[in-house]
Amino acid sequence: MAALLKKKKSREAEIPMASMADIAFLLLIFFLVTTTIDVDTGIGMVLPPPLDQEQDPPPVKERNMLKILISDQGAVLLEDKPSAINLVRGEVIKHITNDGADPNYAESARKAVVSIKTARQTPYESYVGVLDEVWMGYFEVWDGEARKLGFPNYKDYVAELGDSKDNEVRDKIPAAISIAEPDPS
Amino acid sequence: MSSHFKKKTSTKQEIPLASLPDIIFMLLIFFMVTTVLRETTVQVRTLLPRAEALTKIDQKRLVSYLYVGPKKLPGNKLGDTAVQIDDALIDDVNAIRTVMYRKLLEQPKLIVSLRVDETSEMGIVLDVQQELRQAGTLRINYSTKREL
Numbered sequence: 001m002a003a004l005l006k007k008k009k010s011r012e013a014e015i016p017m018a019s020m021a022d023i024a025f026l027l028l029i030f031f032l033v034t035t036t037i038d039v040d041t042g043i044g045m046v047l048p049p050p051l052d053q054e055q056d057p058p059p060v061k062e063r064n065m066l067k068i069l070i071s072d073q074g075a076v077l078l079e080d081k082p083s084a085i086n087l088v089r090g091e092v093i094k095h096i097t098n099d100g101a102d103p104n105y106a107e108s109a110r111k112a113v114v115s116i117k118t119a120r121q122t123p124y125e126s127y128v129g130v131l132d133e134v135w136m137g138y139f140e141v142w143d144g145e146a147r148k149l150g151f152p153n154y155k156d157y158v159a160e161l162g163d164s165k166d167n168e169v170r171d172k173i174p175a176a177i178s179i180a181e182p183d184p185s
Numbered sequence: 186m187s188s189h190f191k192k193k194t195s196t197k198q199e200i201p202l203a204s205l206p207d208i209i210f211m212l213l214i215f216f217m218v219t220t221v222l223r224e225t226t227v228q229v230r231t232l233l234p235r236a237e238a239l240t241k242i243d244q245k246r247l248v249s250y251l252y253v254g255p256k257k258l259p260g261n262k263l264g265d266t267a268v269q270i271d272d273a274l275i276d277d278v279n280a281i282r283t284v285m286y287r288k289l290l291e292q293p294k295l296i297v298s299l300r301v302d303e304t305s306e307m308g309i310v311l312d313v314q315q316e317l318r319q320a321g322t323l324r325i326n327y328s329t330k331r332e333l
Contacts, residue, residue: 024206024210035219041328042239129236182307
């Protein structure tokens with residue numbers, strides 16, 4: 001008799017669990033609909049710190065600087081010569097891997113600078129197109145350096161490095177891309 | 186006799202449903218954790234350009250967005266180019282400096298993601314970059330889509 005009474009009591013305190021799944025489903029659907037799993041991608045850059053008014057920008061030798069000018073129509077001028085956008089990558093690679101061989105290109109990879117100059121009316125799209133080509137040039141050179149270290153490509157090398165800042169490839173060939181101010185018109 | 190058989194088979198095919206809420210809760214918790222609720226409405230059009238040399242931003246909490254593009258007007262029309270940070274349109278470009286400096290104090294490793302419309306002119310982008318330099322937020326990211 002005592003056992004029977006106990007059983008009855010526990011039954012009374014029970015919460016119906018049948019609707020639990022339905023409630024959870026509703027919440028699940030809400031979060032499914034509102035979730036956006038998109039990874040932000042883009043071209044990363046680091047801006048130079050602001051200069052003092054009277055301080056001049058650090059001098060760069062003419063031969064170490066690869067000048068790319070993008071006109072207000074989006075046309076590309078490579079070292080003052082009109083050029084197609086898909087030639088930029090090859091020039092950048094030639095410039096940073098020159099190592100003093102050709103007097104028109106950089107003395108060493110460490111001293112090489114790529115300067116991108118635009119007009120104020122230049123469309124952003126053409127600027128990003130050129131910047132992309134320059135970065136792809138650097139990535140191709142870095143891929144080659146990573147292969148010398150025994151990695152299939154630069155991305156795998158960076159993944160292997162993890163959080164450590166000791167990036168040998170980038171120490172050897174730093175990416176120096178300068179965004180020049182347009183001439184006052 | 187036939188009804189007896191039927192009953193027996195039906196009990197055999199039953200799936201245990203006791204663990205169903207647990208499974209659903211697991212999924213629910215996964216989506217709750219991964220969800221980033223969009224808290225801003227973008228008032229300018231940002232059609233992003235495409236590029237190949239992409240880097241991913243893994244830590245979303247470091248990112249602050251800055252939108253540049255033609256203003257969206259009622260009736261699918263586009264207005265003048267404007268700059269937007271968070272929820273507000275910035276009237277004066279020089280105001281970016283203070284806004285970004287305050288954000289930098291909160292998050293010293295701040296990355297500013299520039300979501301610029303592909304039709305925008307470089308002039309406004311360069312002005313924004315000058316302001317970011319003054320604010321000290323030097324890590325930027327030109328938001329682009331993957332080239333097809």
